[in-house]
Amino acid sequence: MTARNTDTKEEIVRIGTALIKSHGYNAFSYADIAEQLQVRNAAIHYHFRGKEDLLSEIIDQYIDLYHSLDKQLKAVGASATVTLEKFIERYSCLVDANSICIIGSIASDYNTLPVSVKEKVNQLVTLVLKLVEQTLTAGKKTGEFMFQETPKTQTLLLMTNLAAGVQLARITGKKDYDTIKKAIIRQLKGS
Amino acid sequence: MTARNTDTKEEIVRIGTALIKSHGYNAFSYADIAEQLQVRNAAIHYHFRGKEDLLSEIIDQYIDLYHSLDKQLKAVGASATVTLEKFIERYSCLVDANSICIIGSIASDYNTLPVSVKEKVNQLVTLVLKLVEQTLTAGKKTGEFMFQETPKTQTLLLMTNLAAGVQLARITGKKDYDTIKKAIIRQLKGS
DNA sequence: GGGATTACTTACTAAATAGTAAGTTTTATT
DNA sequence: AATAAAACTTACTATTTAGTAAGTAATCCC
Numbered sequence: 001m002t003a004r005n006t007d008t009k010e011e012i013v014r015i016g017t018a019l020i021k022s023h024g025y026n027a028f029s030y031a032d033i034a035e036q037l038q039v040r041n042a043a044i045h046y047h048f049r050g051k052e053d054l055l056s057e058i059i060d061q062y063i064d065l066y067h068s069l070d071k072q073l074k075a076v077g078a079s080a081t082v083t084l085e086k087f088i089e090r091y092s093c094l095v096d097a098n099s100i101c102i103i104g105s106i107a108s109d110y111n112t113l114p115v116s117v118k119e120k121v122n123q124l125v126t127l128v129l130k131l132v133e134q135t136l137t138a139g140k141k142t143g144e145f146m147f148q149e150t151p152k153t154q155t156l157l158l159m160t161n162l163a164a165g166v167q168l169a170r171i172t173g174k175k176d177y178d179t180i181k182k183a184i185i186r187q188l189k190g191s
Numbered sequence: 192m193t194a195r196n197t198d199t200k201e202e203i204v205r206i207g208t209a210l211i212k213s214h215g216y217n218a219f220s221y222a223d224i225a226e227q228l229q230v231r232n233a234a235i236h237y238h239f240r241g242k243e244d245l246l247s248e249i250i251d252q253y254i255d256l257y258h259s260l261d262k263q264l265k266a267v268g269a270s271a272t273v274t275l276e277k278f279i280e281r282y283s284c285l286v287d288a289n290s291i292c293i294i295g296s297i298a299s300d301y302n303t304l305p306v307s308v309k310e311k312v313n314q315l316v317t318l319v320l321k322l323v324e325q326t327l328t329a330g331k332k333t334g335e336f337m338f339q340e341t342p343k344t345q346t347l348l349l350m351t352n353l354a355a356g357v358q359l360a361r362i363t364g365k366k367d368y369d370t371i372k373k374a375i376i377r378q379l380k381g382s
Numbered sequence: 383g384g385g386a387t388t389a390c391t392t393a394c395t396a397a398a399t400a401g402t403a404a405g406t407t408t409t410a411t412t
Numbered sequence: 413a414a415t416a417a418a419a420c421t422t423a424c425t426a427t428t429t430a431g432t433a434a435g436t437a438a439t440c441c442c
Contacts, residue, residue, distance in 0.1 A: 164351035
């Protein structure tokens with residue numbers, strides 16, 4: 001053998017994540033990852049016993065990502081506006097990549113997952129909702145945002161607009177997503 | 192053989208539809224339908240050459256369903272409020288059945304579908320958006336609804352709230368869906 | 383009532399998928 | 413330098429999946 005790759009595990013997670021967001025969890029196999037990574041099927045099994053273990057790790061990394069994103073934005077004292085912009089930007093990127101958000105993708109396959117993974121998905125969703133709610137609450141306090149609903153309700157409305165907006169964009173095109181995005185911002189910034 | 196079933200084809204469509212909404216398109220096989228229907232695998236192939244043909248028929252039936260639903264509601268002169276209520280009710284039922292809307296489910300697997308099916312999905316989505324927009328426009332005219340956005344934008348916001356609301360309910364529970372549903376109605380009915 | 387058609391079944395195949403066991407090479411440890 | 417551990421590969425198995433070909437029973441048509 002020529003050279004051994006120390007970050008094969010990370011690559012597997014990266015490719016697996018991309019496949020879930022572009023094709024769906026139940027639409028890819030270890031063979032797809034193996035082909036892209038130029039390794040044998042068994043190499044994936046070495047790092048992750050089964051597909052569900054890989055999914056579990058992927059969700060864990062998303063939880064970590066949102067934790068550090070939050071930490072970082074708080075560290076630099078980012079405003080609610082900037083924080084929300086960064087958040088929305090993530091969804092806009094998904095549209096450009098012809099992908100959907102991982103939570104929306106997993107929601108479709110949710111009933112095929114073991115309880116342990118379902119619980120982790122719940123943790124991730126709860127975390128994201130909490131962070132967005134904090135941002136909306138903070139933004140209302142500073143006068144950056146205005147809305148009538150409770151922060152929790154406004155968070156649910158915002159999140160569902162974005163998540164399904166990305167899904168819709170796949171089918172009807174980017175324009176619909178952009179319309180949704182602008183409306184969200186317009187409404188929060190006050191009419 | 193004992194007796195032949197004249198509506199096997201309809202049953203296949205019914206079970207296939209249910210499977211897509213509960214487990215996702217790429218998570219079920221002909222064997223799952225065959226087992227539920229108590230027929231052999233080849234019987235499904237007799238009615239639908241392949242899985243994509245079945246999906247195509249399922250989407251066709253949804254298009255027909257929305258056309259006749261629209262026709263029927265217009266025939267009885269249903270108000271915009273009643274029309275929208277009927278529409279929202281469909282989503283509430285999905286939540287109770289631990290299912291998601293077929294469009295949301297297919298959106299996850301969208302990139303694995305042949306172009307012919309993608310086009311049909313587009314037709315279905317376009318139809319639903321059109322019908323909801325008509326309802327919102329009519330409701331605004333009669334004073335039943337009030338909203339600042341254009342009917343098209345308001346339709347996109349409403350639809351994404353519902354579609355992703357159903358998906359979210361699967362993960363975090365029905366309460367979040369109910370919150371979204373109430374907020375949608377409250378906002379349309381004017382604050 | 384004979385032939386065609388419909389709606390299947392039985393029986394098979396080819397490929398994909400998930401997974402394991404055992405061996406090999408590289409790197410790290412002492 | 414020897415040993416252990418890490419990161420694989422080769423080679424295999426069992427199951428699922430998609431699909432086909434040929435046959436059969438019931439019903440339709442004239």
